């Protein structure tokens with residue numbers, strides 16, 4: 001089994017070793033050494049990076065069942081005597097997060113009687129899962145205070161091996177999960193008192209708590225019977241502070257307020273946006289009202305009907321619908337409206353109560369030449385067509401008006417030419433001809 005040098009010295013960054021086996025690991029060349037300072041993926045902590053004989057290491061894994069440490073390499077490694085170099089910034093970051101986790105877990109147990117059931121050291125943030133549902137944020141603030149006091153007291157952190165029978169009589173935070181000699185990590189307690197934390201662990205830790213710098217809880221995530229605590233330590237806490245401070249000052253500058261006034265300023269913006277939406281709605285309603293009156297005024301007389309049409313710019317379908325319905329509230333009126341300028345042309349046709357016309361047939365007559373479609377009932381129909389020029393849509397509506405006119409011609413009282421057989425096929429049996437008043 002590989003001699004793990006980091007067990008006794010987690011600050012060792014350069015070492016010599018002998019290759020004892022060469023292998024292929026998931027398609028990459030890999031070696032096993034007689035001894036190593038590289039930490040392999042285990043216990044929720046990612047593996048170290050660095051170089052063996054100058055060749056970058058892609059990953060470090062434990063081979064089961066013999067427990068050998070496998071160094072996965074970017075390229076084959078020549079020679080049997082090699083120099084290993086640890087990527088120290090990454091290692092030290094892991095030491096800060098991991099030792100911070102010991103303090104956090106120990107303090108959660110002491111203050112909240114909450115046990116850590118799992119730990120994950122992530123690329124950005126780390127998490128522990130506590131076996132308690134919905135722990136309050138305030139409770140974790142108290143934990144955070146105590147953890148950081150222990151950090152600033154710069155207490156020694158020691159790692160050492162004990163025999164299993166020795167371990168049985170020690171106040172361990174959690175039971176050991178290995179057989180044979182057990183590696184314990186001890187964070188010193190008060191002078192002469194029991195350790196602040198004593199737990200079995202095979203990871204890499206800082207030598208004094210002061211090196212953690214700071215531990216900050218970022219957020220809590222309630223997951224059924226457990227509470228997940230997201231936290232950062234050391235350099236990560238600084239970067240997190242820098243990022244959030246930057247975002248906060250940027251937002252404050254955008255709103256020209258102090259950052260402490262942001263909640264109030266954003267609340268004001270929300271109120272203003274709400275008020276603006278309400279006002280826009282009311283203006284749209286007035287616009288629809290005014291446009292309906294204008295359209296009704298431009299309607300032309302076709303037999304017993306008044307026919308109005310209009311092409312609007314960028315109206316949304318709901319407003320177009322409201323417009324058509326308002327115009328159709330005028331007696332004997334048929335209205336054809338469209339909106340252009342968007343991704344599609346929107347179309348609506350509405351007929352006044354009792355007006356002898358079929359909105360659905362008219363809508364189809366307008367939509368089809370534009371390559372669109374739609375449907376509805378005798379008094380109201382709507383549809384859409386692919387985007388088209390204003391002129392094409394005007395022409396399609398005009399064709400619709402002509403259709404109303406030609407339908408009038410069916411009664412032989414109109415000056416318009418009679419409809420062709422194709423158009424006749426669309427006429428509904430409710431159509432009444434003639435130029436007299438509607439029945």
Ligand SMILES: [Zn+2]
Pocket residue numbers: 098099102185201202203204205
């Ligand atoms: Zn540990």
